[in-house]
Amino acid sequence: EAQVTQNPRYLITVTGKKLTVTCSQNMNHEYMSWYRQDPGLGLRQIYYSMNVEVTDKGDVPEGYKVSRKEKRNFPLILESPSPNQTSLYFCASSFVAGGPYEQYFGPGTRLTVT
Amino acid sequence: GQQLNQSPQSMFIQEGEDVSMNCTSSSIFNTWLWYKQDPGEGPVLLIALYKAGELTSNGRLTAQFGITRKDSFLNISASIPSDVGIYFCAGPSFSGTYKYIFGTGTRLKVLA
Numbered sequence: 398e399a400q401v402t403q404n405p406r407y408l409i410t411v412t413g414k415k416l417t418v419t420c421s422q423n424m425n426h427e428y429m430s431w432y433r434q435d436p437g438l439g440l441r442q443i444y445y446s447m448n449v450e451v452t453d454k455g456d457v458p459e460g461y462k463v464s465r466k467e468k469r470n471f472p473l474i475l476e477s478p479s480p481n482q483t484s485l486y487f488c489a490s491s492f493v494a495g496g497p498y499e500q501y502f503g504p505g506t507r508l509t510v511t
Numbered sequence: 512g513q514q515l516n517q518s519p520q521s522m523f524i525q526e527g528e529d530v531s532m533n534c535t536s537s538s539i540f541n542t543w544l545w546y547k548q549d550p551g552e553g554p555v556l557l558i559a560l561y562k563a564g565e566l567t568s569n570g571r572l573t574a575q576f577g578i579t580r581k582d583s584f585l586n587i588s589a590s591i592p593s594d595v596g597i598y599f600c601a602g603p604s605f606s607g608t609y610k611y612i613f614g615t616g617t618r619l620k621v622l623a
Contacts, residue, residue: 401553430611437520439599440554440613447609455610487553498542498603500611502553 401503420488427493429471433484515614530587534600543583548597
């Protein structure tokens with residue numbers, strides 16, 4: 398089954414404790430992306446990657462890191478989480494040819510930072 | 512940066528009613544996409560629009576790419592309870608990057 402998987406689905410952590418949210422896709426997509434969703438603000442792009450070893454900032458990259466060592470995986474790293482990073486996070490992927498139009502989304506990771 | 516504003520923010524409608532929502536931008540978009548997010552899940556693509564003036568249907572859904580390329584509209588006819596969710600417009604940024612911009616969303620609730 399074609400899908401984007403994220404782990405964990407729920408995470409409660411404390412300020413300053415490094416964490417990683419994993420994302421994996423099995424559709425051989427070049428483009429992968431991370432979003433955060435907050436009430437009234439829609440989805441805002443954090444980082445995206447056009448292919449292996451190619452990453453770029455979205456609109457809200459501060460406080461986040463990503464890496465793309467393999468085509469299928471795109472982990473999101475919070476080196477020192479803060480309460481304002483409490484949010485619902487989505488990973489997505491798509492083909493690049495013609496533009497990253499149809500994004501396929503994972504089920505989401507709800508993060509709470511206390 | 513580019514922003515997409517959606518209206519209305521939320522709507523409550525009776526089952527069987529038609530729904531209209533729109534999405535506007537301060538800058539031009541070359542592609543408009545409409546997604547639906549069911550409660551507790553990630554967004555799923557409903558309709559993609561690639562040309563100014565284009566009108567595209569997907570079952571009871573119809574979307575239009577505005578002539579100015581700065582807006583798009585989504586209509587749902589004869590709403591049913593499973594239409595409940597958040598509807599987002601979105602598109603690739605037209606700024607020389609491959610950023611992807613989402614609108615603020617329209618939350619739809621259908622009363623049976």
